[in-house]
Amino acid sequence: MKRWLGWAFLGLMLGLTAWGLWRNPGEKARPVYGVRAAKKTFVHEVSGDGEVVGRVLRLGFALSGRVAEVYVSKGDRVGAGQTLARLENRDLAQRLALSRSRLRVAHDELARFRAAQRTQELQLETQIAEARRQLELLRELFAVGSASQSELDKAQNHLNTLLLQRHERRLAARAQLRAAENRLREAEAEVQRLERQLKDTHLVAVVDGVVLEVPFATGEVPGAPLRLLEAGSLVPEARFSQVEGALVRPGQHARIMLEVHPDTPIESRVIRVLPPDSGSGTVRVPVRFAPLEDTQAEPGFTLTAYVTVNRIENAVVVPMETLVEEDGKTYVWAAAGGRARKIAVTVLDRNLLEAAVEGLKGDEVLVRLPPDDLKEGEKLSVAFESNEP
Numbered sequence: 001m002k003r004w005l006g007w008a009f010l011g012l013m014l015g016l017t018a019w020g021l022w023r024n025p026g027e028k029a030r031p032v033y034g035v036r037a038a039k040k041t042f043v044h045e046v047s048g049d050g051e052v053v054g055r056v057l058r059l060g061f062a063l064s065g066r067v068a069e070v071y072v073s074k075g076d077r078v079g080a081g082q083t084l085a086r087l088e089n090r091d092l093a094q095r096l097a098l099s100r101s102r103l104r105v106a107h108d109e110l111a112r113f114r115a116a117q118r119t120q121e122l123q124l125e126t127q128i129a130e131a132r133r134q135l136e137l138l139r140e141l142f143a144v145g146s147a148s149q150s151e152l153d154k155a156q157n158h159l160n161t162l163l164l165q166r167h168e169r170r171l172a173a174r175a176q177l178r179a180a181e182n183r184l185r186e187a188e189a190e191v192q193r194l195e196r197q198l199k200d201t202h203l204v205a206v207v208d209g210v211v212l213e214v215p216f217a218t219g220e221v222p223g224a225p226l227r228l229l230e231a232g233s234l235v236p237e238a239r240f241s242q243v244e245g246a247l248v249r250p251g252q253h254a255r256i257m258l259e260v261h262p263d264t265p266i267e268s269r270v271i272r273v274l275p276p277d278s279g280s281g282t283v284r285v286p287v288r289f290a291p292l293e294d295t296q297a298e299p300g301f302t303l304t305a306y307v308t309v310n311r312i313e314n315a316v317v318v319p320m321e322t323l324v325e326e327d328g329k330t331y332v333w334a335a336a337g338g339r340a341r342k343i344a345v346t347v348l349d350r351n352l353l354e355a356a357v358e359g360l361k362g363d364e365v366l367v368r369l370p371p372d373d374l375k376e377g378e379k380l381s382v383a384f385e386s387n388e389p
Contacts, residue, residue: 050238060225245285
């Protein structure tokens with residue numbers, strides 16, 4: 001009986017095997033490209049194009065003439081008040097020296113006149129005081145009969161003469177003083193005028209900055225102004241699309257790539273997000289970044305700015321081409337045990353190439369660009385485009 005049961009079981013197994021071979025004779029695996037989900041830092045960057053802006057001052061001479069000396073060249077740092085260049089001014093300096101000499105003479109002349117006037121005034125006042133004293137004495141003597149009327153009249157006339165002299169001298173001295181003061185003022189004005197002209201032969205920096213261009217040389221007549229970049233005014237500015245600009249916030253990390261130095265990124269941060277601009281017909285969001293060092297660039301340099309709008313540490317990251325969206329939900333196809341498995345995921349954030357998701361462990365083999373007709377449990381043959389295991 002037991003032997004019969006054993007043969008029956010063997011026959012059943014052979015039958016099932018034969019039925020399986022008839023049902024799915026040699027199932028072929030579908031070839032697909034695979035990629036592994038990875039745990040890493042996910043970074044979402046947005047980019048915008050723009051240029052470097054800065055406050056550039058154009059400094060020119062107030063006078064015409066030939067350049068005598070140039071003290072700076074392109075790229076030099078200068079301080080406010082520093083002389084940058086000078087025009088020929090020998091004749092002007094000589095005229096100024098002569099005018100200063102005349103001014104000293106006018107000062108001395110006025111001082112001597114005032115001293116002489118004080119001396120004469122003092123002498124005359126002394127004489128008048130003595131004449132008054134003599135007149136008062138004669139009046140007393142006349143009252144007691146010891147002086148005559150003629151003596152009294154003579155003393156009075158002498159006092160009147162002195163008072164008249166004082167009046168006339170004061171009028172003359174006042175006119176002479178005005179004339180001397182006028183000569184002094186004229187000399188001072190001439191010196192000031194020549195000093196201004198001499199000062200105008202010097203080209204002076206009005207702010208701290210960096211020289212951008214010196215368009216003249218010694219011996220030339222300047223035809224264009226010197227260009228000076230004000231220190232601290234060099235700022236990168238870029239414009240972003242309305243969608244990406246809405247993600248940008250002050251304080252976010254940024255990388256500035258200057259077109260003239262494409263292999264040297266400049267680390268920066270967002271300082272200000274300006275109101276959207278639709279002047280060109282397309283809404284763009286202007287963004288300003290931290291000032292550059294004065295020698296890193298020049299106004300007008302074109303750039304691309306990359307702003308990190310999100311960063312997720314230790315995230316499960318998958319390529320964008322592994323995601324499938326159906327009925328408002330997002331899925332990936334995994335190759336588990338050689339078979340296709342559909343897994344629902346939640347996208348936390350995405351950039352152009354990758355997405356950070358929930359719903360995976362981070363070591364799954366996923367199907368790149370899964371075929372539309374891929375079915376759950378379908379046998380897969382996975383190939384990798386890189387050296388992934």
